[in-house]
Amino acid sequence: MIVFPNIKINLGLSITEKRPDGYHNLETVFYPVALEDALEIRTLPEAEKKITLHQYGMEIAGNPEDNLVAKAYSLLDKEFHLPPVEIHLYKHIPSGAGLGGGSSDAAFMLKLLNNHFHLELSEDQLEIYAATLGADCAFFIKNKTTYAEGIGNIFSPIELSLKGYQIMIVKPDVFVSTREAFANIHPHHPEYPVKEVIRRPVAEWKDTLINDFEASVFPQHPVIGEIKQELYNQGAVYASMSGSGSSVFGLFVPESSLPEIDWKPDTFCFKGKL
Numbered sequence: 001m002i003v004f005p006n007i008k009i010n011l012g013l014s015i016t017e018k019r020p021d022g023y024h025n026l027e028t029v030f031y032p033v034a035l036e037d038a039l040e041i042r043t044l045p046e047a048e049k050k051i052t053l054h055q056y057g058m059e060i061a062g063n064p065e066d067n068l069v070a071k072a073y074s075l076l077d078k079e080f081h082l083p084p085v086e087i088h089l090y091k092h093i094p095s096g097a098g099l100g101g102g103s104s105d106a107a108f109m110l111k112l113l114n115n116h117f118h119l120e121l122s123e124d125q126l127e128i129y130a131a132t133l134g135a136d137c138a139f140f141i142k143n144k145t146t147y148a149e150g151i152g153n154i155f156s157p158i159e160l161s162l163k164g165y166q167i168m169i170v171k172p173d174v175f176v177s178t179r180e181a182f183a184n185i186h187p188h189h190p191e192y193p194v195k196e197v198i199r200r201p202v203a204e205w206k207d208t209l210i211n212d213f214e215a216s217v218f219p220q221h222p223v224i225g226e227i228k229q230e231l232y233n234q235g236a237v238y239a240s241m242s243g244s245g246s247s248v249f250g251l252f253v254p255e256s257s258l259p260e261i262d263w264k265p266d267t268f269c270f271k272g273k274l
């Protein structure tokens, strides 16, 4: 059985409070985009190890046993005593990009195991498991455009379609740790709440739909801010860093053709249509 975990981009991201548990309350809109990994499992009844993980494509830092797909398996294995599996994970989604690649792999693994082994878990139950694996992991269970609060795990539906818009996602060869990015933030309530700005036309988002991480991450990694500026120079109607970086996305109006840009070597670039 094979599935294709996709990414999210953050449309606006306000970090409003630091909580006593060290995490931060935030407000954002998660929007799913079809840049995808591939994730396959096969049952290996005779295997000695519970998990045999094969990884391909882009490299991921860390040991295989720390991979979030292995953690997702172990979480359900504790409860349901699953048979051993062989996992094939093909990484197309860059890590440390603010695109939620690891979280998406983990959420899709939960859904895959639920279907493959007929565990009969509801979406609400899967979201509860997912939330223990990462703050934005639960989003990928329903995988629909969502307004998120709390630590990024309290969801309410939002009417927003960017269908037809063209998207370019650019990630320089820079890794931003989510934990460090949060550590440099001064939480505050936004002048323009994300939930309100998002109802305005996309052409009005430029100066009002803000990602609070940009103010702390751009000075440390100027190349990220330069990419955002270049996307605007090339005609993006809206451009922003996603999550805690280091990727930046640009939205271009539906009838436009995406520009050809000569990015620096080792820059990742994805072009697609929403």
Ligand SMILES: C[C@](O)(CO)[C@H](O)COP(=O)(O)OP(=O)(O)OC[C@H]1O[C@@H](n2ccc(N)nc2=O)[C@H](O)[C@@H]1O
Binding pocket: 010, 013, 022, 023, 024, 025, 026, 028, 098, 103, 133, 134, 135, 136, 137, 150, 151, 152, 178, 179, 182, 243, 244
């Ligand atoms: C910044 C976002 O990408 C926005 O979409 C997400 O909130 C990040 O979510 P995530 O990658 O799933 O984050 P986790 O892996 O759970 O957390 C990494 C670290 O970021 C910090 N963290 C994360 C989420 C949050 N709401 N407050 C935090 O302070 C914590 O120090 C945590 O140890």
Ligand SMILES: Nc1ncnc2c1ncn2[C@@H]1O[C@H](COP(=O)(O)OP(=O)(O)OP(=O)(O)O)[C@@H](O)[C@H]1O
Binding pocket: 060, 061, 062, 066, 067, 068, 069, 094, 095, 096, 097, 098, 099, 100, 101, 102, 103, 105, 106, 134, 136, 178, 243, 244, 245
């Ligand atoms: N399946 C996985 N794919 C990517 N990274 C993984 C995976 N499993 C564990 N990780 C670890 O998680 C770290 C962050 O990867 P991820 O792709 O989720 O970053 P991100 O795009 O910044 O995510 P987020 O938007 O959730 O902060 C990696 O450096 C890696 O050590």
